[in-house]
Amino acid sequence: MFHLHPLLQVDQLEISHYKDGEFQPLVRDVSFQIQAGEMVALTGPSGCGKSLTAQAIVGLLGKRLDVTGGKIMYQQQNVVPFNDRQWKRLRRHEIALLIQDSLNGLNPIRTIKKQMAETICQKRKWNRKDILLRLHTFLHEVGFSDPAHILRTYPFELSGGMRQRVLLAMMLSLEPKVIIADEPTTSLDIINREKVLSLIKKLQYDYSLTVLLISHDQKSVRKYADRILEMRIEGVTS
Amino acid sequence: NDSVSEEKNGSNEKAATNDERFTVAFTWSPANLDPHGRESWEVMRAGIAETLVRLDENLEPSPWLAKDWEQEDENTWIFELQENVTFHNGKKMNAENVKASLERSLDINQKTVDLLQLETIEVVDDNTLKMVTKEPNAALIPHLADPSTIIADVSTMKDDTTSPSLTGAFQVKEFHQDESLIVERFDEYWGKQALLSEIEIRFISEGETRLMALQSGEVHAATDIPIDNLPVLENDDDIEVLTTPSLRTHMMLYNLKSPFFKDLSHRKAVNASIPKEDIVQSVMMGKGTAANSPFADVLPFGEVAEEETQSIEEIMKKSDWNKNESGLWEKEGETVELTMLTFPQRPELTVMGEIIQNELLDQGISVHLRQVENIDEALSSEKWDIAMYSMLTTHTGDPQYFQNIFYHSSSSSNVSSYESEDMDRMIEEINRTTDVDKRNELAVRMQEQLNEDLPQSFIVYPDTVFAARSEVKEFTPHPIEYYYIHPLIDLE
Amino acid sequence: MRLIYFLGDRFLQLIIVVFTVSTLTFLLLRLTPGDPAYILLHANDMPVSETAIDALREDLGLTAPLWVQYGQWLMNVFTWQWGDSYVSNEPVITELLSRFPATVELAAAGLLVMLAVTVGLGVLTAVFSNGWIDRTGRVLAIIGAAVPSFWLALLMIYFFSVKQGWFPTMGRGEWEHLVLPSLTLGLGIGAVYARVLRKNMLEMFNQNFVKASMARGLSKSHILMFQVFKHASMPIVTMLGTNFAFMLGGSIIVETIFNWPGLGSYIIEAINARDYPVIQGYVIFASILFVSIHILVDLIFFIIDPRLRT
Amino acid sequence: MSLLELVQVTKEFPFRPRKHLWWKKAGRFQAVKQVSLQLNQGECLGVVGESGSGKSTLAKLIMNLVPVTKGDILLNGCSIRQMKDLEVFKRMQLVLQDSHSALHPKMSVREIIQEPLLNFFPGENIKREATCLQLMEMAGIDKNLLDRRPYQLSGGQKQRVCIARALAVKPDVIIFDESIASIDQEAQQSILNRLKYIQAQENVAYLFITHDIETLKEFCQRVAVMYEGEIIDIFEEWKISQLTHPYSRLLLETSEETEIKIAQES
Amino acid sequence: MFHRKISELKGSSLWLGALGILFILLTGLFAPWIAPHDPLAVDTSNRLSSPGLTYPFGTDHLGRCVLSRIIYGIRVTVISAFCILLITAAISIPIALISGYIRGNTDHIIMRMIDGMLAIPDFVLTIAIVGMLGPSFINMIIAIVMVRWADYVRFIRSLVIKERQEDYILYARMTGNSHIRILSRYILPQILSRVLVFAALDLGRIVLLIAGLSFLGVGVQPPTPEWGVMLQDATGYFQVAPHVMIFPGMVVVMFVLACQLISDRFNEPVMKEG
């Protein structure tokens, strides 16, 4: 039979905290696989290590945290020993992560427009009009009726849900191959949540996007995910 | 445009002269060029001005703008002026404008009044002037060499003080306050034409900077080189170091009001322990001579017989002091603790102070050194025992003015609080005496008196130190600080 | 609208500062020992007579009672007549203004060097934190803080002018004249601020938005330059402002060593000569400069940080 | 008399015009429009609404953290504008939406939770440690997190620390702004149960801002729906018939739709 | 592979700094035993001699041993520099905290005062202070503090203003902290590390200010060995005898470096870098 390699494969992952000269594992034995084009939900009790796993995949673990065991295979390649340049490339072109504490994920003293523009400009140069157009479409798609106003504002002038949607729009504008969304809809009302999740779903189909959705919201998870991974403290079953 | 080309033609005619610009670094920068105000020294120094009388190499008065003079009676002097003298604006000099010039100076400068003590100035004829003093003023002639008596065309100085019309071999071309003064040759000069067409005087207050400007060739010559850097210049073949005795004296004042120094023998003791020769060699790097009187040895009245000194042990023992176990002199359970003042503006004085302090400690007297920002203020308002000090004692080559101010018991500038009837009498006498030999004799006697009473210890007569690049000719230092620039300077 | 209000407010403050500063200076100067008449006449270590001093004192108006002098002085301050210099007899204001351009020139060049060093070194050391660049930066900063500027100036003159002849040793003129003084002015302080900037920038990395930007694939240097830098430079802007104001007031040491005909060398002469009108005029001038610069700094803050606008 | 009463409360923010120049006088727009509300003792009032409809702003207004533009807020019949802010905080607590920046980065969990105990109950020194542990248990925080600092916690853990901190004050009113959103379902449930228990015990009133209709249905006696700064509906039962505004109907329909879909799938 | 990140955390520089300071302080403490010569002994026959066996760092313009003077100078310089730093901090931190935290009119008034303070040139200020108080060690400290404090206030205030806008300060207030407690427990620890970096670097400048003041005749009086004064004295001889300047200069740099190392690591454990 035709054998399909998984796009992203986490194998026996162990993440440890370095303290007083020794490593204390925080996450152990995490293993799962995601095929290209899938939308997989990752759920589990709070504090079981979902966010750490997500951060490990894109190489954004904080100080004193490190991957101490296992492999993370992206397109048949172990990403754990990547250097800074490779990580940057990975994050920019392949895997986009929407971090969990996204409410303050925007720079408070720059306008939304600047921050969004720099995000989409890093992949390729656009001219000014195209940029605006794209920004408008993306913002519109995440549920803003007046994108122009949003672009003009500073993050502190936006409500929580608005900020979350802005970040989401930013993530989508990157057009990555894999999106890891860590609790992307916590501050969204149901209507917008539906809008955002169906947008992701649509992108999944249109661009064969692969999505790893980390969420507690059983309902939306069940409604949109193709598959649900349950993570327990110190481990995962798929 | 026309005038420029004319000027060029003019200089072309005199092929013997030099078109190069000579640049020299001076220390002080004048705020303006008013020849009668407080900046008269700087005006004089720039080579653009002249006085009636000039001091020659031996510091004796010789004719300048005044061709000759004679004393009619005790108070009256007749001056015969130089003819053919033109001011820089083309006007001829005559007795009338000399009178006006002197009167302007008397008007705005109290120092001129003090120096000349004039009653009236009369014009006798076009070239003759009569001056009458209030009291007999024997020093009138040398005092007429003071820069505050510069002869200028008063009519040009009503409101503009930046380009006065004077009589010197050079005239002002450009004046940039704090930066430079550029003077050019004055073609109608009455005497010998200047060789250089232009001289630029840069005002550089920082000694180190002056030195390095000279090293890098930005200036041809510099005055007041910091002595400690002389070895560097002496190694440099392109630069010549020039020295001349100055008329300045570095001294140490005793406060005659302080309990310890009321006693003459204590002053003698301290005086005996000053290592003058050592200071000359180490601090002054040999650029100076050990002093034993207020007046430098170059002056006709400067040489005074050396007093033989006793050792400090003898003197202290005589007045019942004993050395205690830590090697300090002690009397009735008390040791000597003296306060010495120094000031930062003349750093070599502080260094001397430190040496003397160290020496005195060796001899059993402990001294606290204190640097004060304003020494004169401190002298009058604070408690002190000894103080380092420096004075230009004979800026006109004559002792009279200094004696009056520094030693007369009624003078407020008598910083040591020295009172001596003999001294007062001699001062009054010298004010009256016109005969040169007699004056010199009196001055020597006064110095001997000082050495007996010891209101100060005179430490060293410093040399003026200059340096010039080797292509400079005839830039010779003169004991009188304001004759630096003269027509004969040339560049090779 | 808000700008006008802001400026009006600041103008009022300016007047208050000028008033207090002028009063303070007046008192400080009069209470400090030192008789200008004596000092003026004592130049060149000439002996002076009492009569001469008295005459000059009368001339300078120093014999009037203190409060009369004060009243006169206050009147003059606000009518823009700051009196005549004791030394040169020129109006203080023209004297100050005539030297101001030179100082501005030097200060601007100094600020440029300072900015270049602060920003350049600060950003470099932050980007390559803990690498060799960082370590060199630290050593430079420490040398900058610990080496006296007079020494640095002399060394530079010695090596670059006397030995190599690249730059003139002193004076004002073409751009070459500016190089050494502005380096002296800017290097030391710039290096110190670079350290502070680095620290600020690295602390900014705690902020969540940095992590979010990293997750979006922005490069570290991009984040440093465009996101963190603006944040981190805010405290530096105040300090740069203060320093620029200092430099505009004339940098005494640099100006004397390089014989730069600016305010700094002028004021030190005035202080030594106890030239009251000049010192007072200068202090007022400096305080106006100071407050103006700080209004500018506040404006910059206003622009940088939108949160302050509401 | 109700515990908390909002009378025609309006809040305006400056609004950036299209081509904004920052020194120009900004336009104004109303984030909260003439909201009137009453909260009784021991009651739980839920607030739902579209993102950006002014819920968080309302919460901040109640806490007197931002000044009201118009209208008044009365606590026990007393305008909070006249009260000292510490007094207000003693009676009311707010748990903000953004838990990450709500915690001082250099303080440990222990310090954060003990802070209100120390300030509001200065006498009870001996009990403090015990109370702290009790609070942590109530909020479902693991004991071994006691000495961690905020950046070492997961999202849900941070939120629970915030909740524990608010509970520590023992106020009359607690406002939860999206405070249990990143906590997993089970934990959510247990926290809600605890809150209910506390409510019964101490007669606390809650103002519960959330998007989770399920929670609202279960937990709140009354629900207010906000839309574009206005309260468009206040109702007690989740029935289409009770709803007047099209937005609230849409809200209900969407949530039911989801449920139906899930039910069909499983 | 994970050693890469971990190795960055080693706090060796802290120990290096602490050792440096300890070394300097101990040397100062045991100066009489360590110094090879009497720091005050003038020997005019040995002026400006180069470093050699008897005089490891050479001699100064009075023939005094530079090394001995540096060692004895620790007692004066280090103590006064720390004193000044402490006093300046003690004055400026509270003022800056208050003015940056309260804002409004208090802030206005304080800032105008500071503008006024800063607007008066140091020279005028110091001369005035000396003039009125008379020169002494204590007055020198007062003068430098007077010159420096306003600068510190401005800097710290800007940090406070930035910190004050954070959400957790809001919470601090909500959990019943008094303003003073918020300042001391929430804001101060956050800004302290940056203030320390600044202060550690400022030590160098303070040493130089002492030199400047001594030049004006305030404070440290001539024979007393003090680093700043040594530096100042040495300028006159930098072409002839560079060592007179280099050695004290190097010691100052070392001292600042040690302080800097310590201050850099002061708050490291809670610092998280990206």
Ligand SMILES: Nc1ncnc2c1ncn2[C@@H]1O[C@H](COP(=O)(O)OP(=O)(O)OP(=O)(O)O)[C@@H](O)[C@H]1O
């Ligand atoms: N920097 C850190 N240092 C030490 N421990 C940490 C650090 N970051 C996270 N942890 C711990 O690691 C565990 C897993 O954290 P993680 O953020 O991955 O949880 P999560 O599954 O995302 O939970 P939640 O649903 O609440 O967000 C938690 O117990 C947390 O306390």
Ligand SMILES: Nc1ncnc2c1ncn2[C@@H]1O[C@H](COP(=O)(O)OP(=O)(O)OP(=O)(O)O)[C@@H](O)[C@H]1O
């Ligand atoms: N400081 C501010 N300046 C200007 N506008 C603001 C400010 N704060 C909030 N707003 C605006 O007020 C409106 C209401 O915001 P608020 O945060 O109350 O929404 P919310 O109901 O909490 O939304 P969410 O559920 O997304 O958190 C939004 O349009 C927001 O842009």
Ligand SMILES: [Mg+2]
């Ligand atoms: Mg998480």
Ligand SMILES: [Mg+2]
């Ligand atoms: Mg909200």
Ligand code: NI
């Ligand atoms: Ni390894």
